[in-house]
Amino acid sequence: MFKRKIKTSVGLDIGNFSSKLVQLEFFPHGQRLLSYGIHQFPLNTIVGGQIKNKEAVIAGIKHLIQRCDPHIKEVVISVSGRGVITDKLTLQRRKGVKTSQLVRFEAEQRCPFDVDDVTLDYKVVKVDEKSDCMDVVLVAAKNETLYDQLAVVYEADLKPVVVDVDAFALYNTWETNYPPDEQLNTVLVNIGAEVTNVVFVHQGTYHSTRDLSVAGNSFVKTVQRQMGVAAELVHQALQGKMDPKLDHSTFMFAVNKSSEMLSKELDLAFSYFKSEAKVDKIDRILLSGGCSLIPWLPGFLEKRHHISVEKLDPLKVIECSDQLQQNGLNELAPVLAVPIGLALRQAN
Template sequence: MTRQKDLVGLDLGTSSVKAVHLQRSRNTYTLVELGIAPIHPETIVDGVIMDAATVSATIRQLLDEHNIGVKEVAFSVSGNSVICKKIKVPKMKKAELREGIAWEAGQHIPYSIEDVNLDFEILRETDPSDREMDVLLVAVKKDALNAYLAVISAAGLRAVVADVNAFAIENAFAMSRKAQLDEVVALVNIGAAVTNMNILHDGISDFTRDNSLGGNRYTESLQKSLGLSFEQAEALKRGEPVEGHSVADAMPVIEMTNGELTGAIRNSFIFYHSTSRSKTVHRVVLSGGCALLPGLAPYLSRALGLPVEIANPFQCIVADPKKFDSQYLASIAPQMTVAVGLALREPEDDAG
């Protein structure tokens, strides 16, 4: 009998590195350890690692500080290096599709097939009379993937699962799956530089998109409008007054950026409806570091005319209250969604 190997979910974000170590016992997950370490905004830009040495050192420091001794990790990528597309292909067995996926991908991907790593998932059972089936095609540029593998290796770790942010979020959501039959749920993960969207229909991914509008847009807009430093703008964004400026001073800028974000989400919904058999979205689940921005969830709910809830990936995970403060976990829960989703992966899982 082989014991399930432990895995650390490692989320290399634009503003921080996050790690989550879970232990599985039958159908229960227990939180063993977690940590967050901030990084300079120019260390990882648009999903591209600009300063590999700093990223490796931050990973190593984070794991040492929180006594995480597990060497095997799951990580994810997002942004311009990733393409996820739902395509239709002639009905065939999974093994046949694996052999022919490169040819199918060549019809849909703007990069040379030699420059990407490919994966796919057959989305749903088709009617026996159907001649085609829906397949989710995932392509990640090799140079971006190799850069992540290199920093993880330099930190003394071994990457055993490569994933995509949108699917890591889905994994965390599925653990506490509350999707109703025929329900369409939009999972929206607002990171510092990228917003990942994954729309699930009947609990199955129906549409994914990454948008380069994230929490940094609030910070940059506040810096320009009010002449603030990066640190001051970050504080105001979180609802903390800074010298010479109240939160009320920041509200016009924040409201304007809320409107931009709403527009980007709405445009994604419109595109989804044009390519899907579903013509509605029933609710939005918000995650990422920006999910807890003061007033954002109610604003989105009003603007989109939909219920908007904030993700808590820890709600179905056992956490020892003597070791983990429940208020602290609640305060960081949305931004840990990707890391939790990665920590739930099995070491033998394929990417995507």
């Protein structure tokens, strides 16, 4: 009769390379990881953010549910990449005009897609009564991208209760796990297969986000072009399991070339942040996503950008049982940064 109702939440991150599921339990002063799973899709299941093989995605999601907890019904999901725009705007308030109308008008000017083909959402983050201006974070997701994601989730017999954005989930994970140091400018860099999400944290609070198109697939394509080998072999080599028949120095040459491509994109993003936030220094990079596990990449980025690079620990303050820890959870944890942020969202 007095049994406490356990509050749980599930984050489901359907990425281009793998889908990841995290189930959290909430109690008054914290969270506990109940289960998690990572399912790698067969190659070309999702290409450039487009679902090419719906059945494989649905089967992958169902497999994760069976493995983690067959009772799961509700999930928090996310969108990112080419079909999603996030922007921070400063809007002048106007008498008699609703904020939603102001935002829609502004989105029409800025959005590269037709506003009728996108789903818009926004949040007012700051109001300056003196100047009558407000800072608004805007999200515009292409309906095609959004509806495809929703369709596979429903077809896997699940109910999506919240649709978030990868970058915001990443920030949510950081905010839960790391104390907001007002002295530091931190950049969260989540390197997946198709997209690298970059989130700027200015002196302890959210500043802005950018999605870069250089990520794991760019590494794979560059190595394939250089060496003429199958994508599968390249993925294995990136994970440190290199086929002895492959030439190590040619491989490293190609990998350095693609790491430099990523760094060039990061340079542009960092310059944008420094000029917008009027800061001259970024203090640290926290890396996550599958590519954060590439053995030499954190060292390469640290040397190249002269910024301290650490792996983001999304479970720093989240309790985990010994049993879950024993299966290599610590090493894999940075891959769970987005789904953990999604699962945390529902408790907000």
